Amino acid sequence: MNGTLLASPEVSGFGGDPWWLVVIKAVAIFVFLVVMTLFAIWAERRVVGRMQQRIGPNRVGPFGLLQSLADGIKLALKEDIVPKAADKAVFILAPIIAATPAFLSFAVIPFGPEVSIFGHQTRLQLTDLPVAVLYVLAVASVGIYGIVLAGWSSGSTYPLLGGLRSSAQMISYEVAMGLSFVGVFLYAGSMSTSEIVNAQAHGWYAVLLAPSFVIYVIAMIGETNRAPFDLPEAEGELVGGFHTEYSSLKFALFFLAEYINMVTVSALATTLFLGGWRAPWPVSLWDGANQGWWPVLWFVAKLLMFLFVFIWLRGTLPRLRYDQFMKLGWKVLIPAALGWLLLVATVRALNTEYNFDTREIALYGGIAAAALIAVTFVWDLIAARRDEESAVEHEPEEFDAMAGGHPVPPMPGQSKPALTGVGATTTAAGPDHTATEDDR
């Protein structure tokens, strides 16, 4: 996308680049992402290998560094198969839809402050929007199409299930992810990435908004379909998931998209919560740390740290079951994010509208919470005593299988009487056996 077209004058410092600089930046981002992908695949195999007490690839190039390049060439030279039952147009389009948006979202990630390139003062960021973070979410949601369509167009069962799983997963975790952003928006007062980094000059949001950070990190792993949330590719149940039927370059595109998405969410985590390109604490005491080209180093270092966490998790945790995973997303992450958001918004409103200090709010809030806990504690004591006085044993209600003259199932709390006589052996053998008996 053209930087000058999209960059709004609202975000200062953008939109003034000559066309050749825009091209240089775009190509640099492309190269960076491809190199990061090659590096991440190599690092993953080496680190996981080390964690499993083996060596990992070490034959191609020094330390096996060129292994992923060799694998890429091998992939490209493989036979490209389109299944007969596939919807051909969509089948070919799907990997492209998955891979293209992965590159797009990096356009708004700030690599560093203003630097001089060929005598031209410019920021190390392709472009910025007043809604840059939302733009990343939007682009990610287009990327999901690639996966869903790959699953559907393959004309096969496992890919369809994998595609549906994956999109359900990404949509669910996108909600928690979006909610974890809101705290940052409230404190930074902006949705543009460069301004969020500027707002973290005096403290990273990972500290100030720790719950948001934790929620984001969990959601970003779910969003990228990585272990322990790699259910769409669960080999034991779905063969290869949505890309089962893909081979050659089309498969390589999915692979590329997955790793670039990892890099993108890590970069976003760095930008929103770890101060972006700002130097970490002991280094930041040095005046030159946040100037010139040095910040690129801090940014990449933080990015690599997140990538290491991804690999570490994959080497450590077993895969979740699908229902556990959905429960975690909808019943833990989203309510927690909403509750935390309510708190942040209240504190922020008290800060800005009524000029309360955050410390004062914490003090009064703490006192109120302590008083509330004390009141409920006393209330429970009184209630317990009252219950003891009027302790009447509640007989469990008798279950009447023919209540009202019709056969009815037991109500909650009632238990079904054990079957006696006729079906005793059948029930003991379990449902599978019963099915076999019925078939005869």
Next chain:
Amino acid sequence: MTISGSTLVALAAAGTPTGTATGTGEAVLFWLLAPIAVLASLGMLFSKKAVHSALLLALTMLCLAAFYLAQDAPFLGVVQVVVYTGAVMMLFLFVLMLVGVDSSDSLVETLRGQRIAAIVAALGFGALLVFSIGDVVVSNAGLATANADGNVQGLAALIFSRYVFAFEVTSALLITAALGAMVLAHRERIERPLNQRQLSEQRFRGGVHPAPLPGPGVYARHNAVDTPALLPDGQPADVSVSRVLLARGDVRKAPGADVVVRDASEIERPGDDQ
């Protein structure tokens, strides 16, 4: 919906009533994307496969989002992608893929007066569109005034002050719809669901076949679900082929095996002799 959307954009682009000239970049973008949007909308109407229709609709929405972005409405453009393309169309696709549209719908109308109500609602919606767009064409404050404090801030100030009631009513409507969906889809659990431990115990106590069944055979000439695997003694492992195929009589003879299974009743499954 899409057609009215593209006309809206066309109106806004062609009219430019405040006198702000369309820039070259914007004009190029418009003439590039407008045909795509129109063709995609037409394709949506005329394509045979429902999934293709949904995809073309998503493409139209993306084109609209690009138009919004180009016309200094970045928030609207991005939200269009997040909400409509990302969430709403994705749900459409879900339903299309899971349920399929081949199952022919019944043409009997269950709601009485549905057609009339639909026509009235469509007319009302059309009138609403005509009047609001007409209002904007005749008199507007101009983009500069609207975006004076920034696009997002300007929108937020309007939504949360002047239109806060409409906003809250809409959200109440959405919450009601969500609750209604939950109530309709809710199934009361009468018995406590078995947990993983109980399921595992049940599987082993049943004595049927605790582990997954063996896979079908892999041979030089047959590697398919319809060829049984061979046991060490050369007998075909009958549990390795699907019972559905057995019942249909579609099972091939395993190479080198003496016994051909023709009928489901010939198979002894572990646990049957209990």
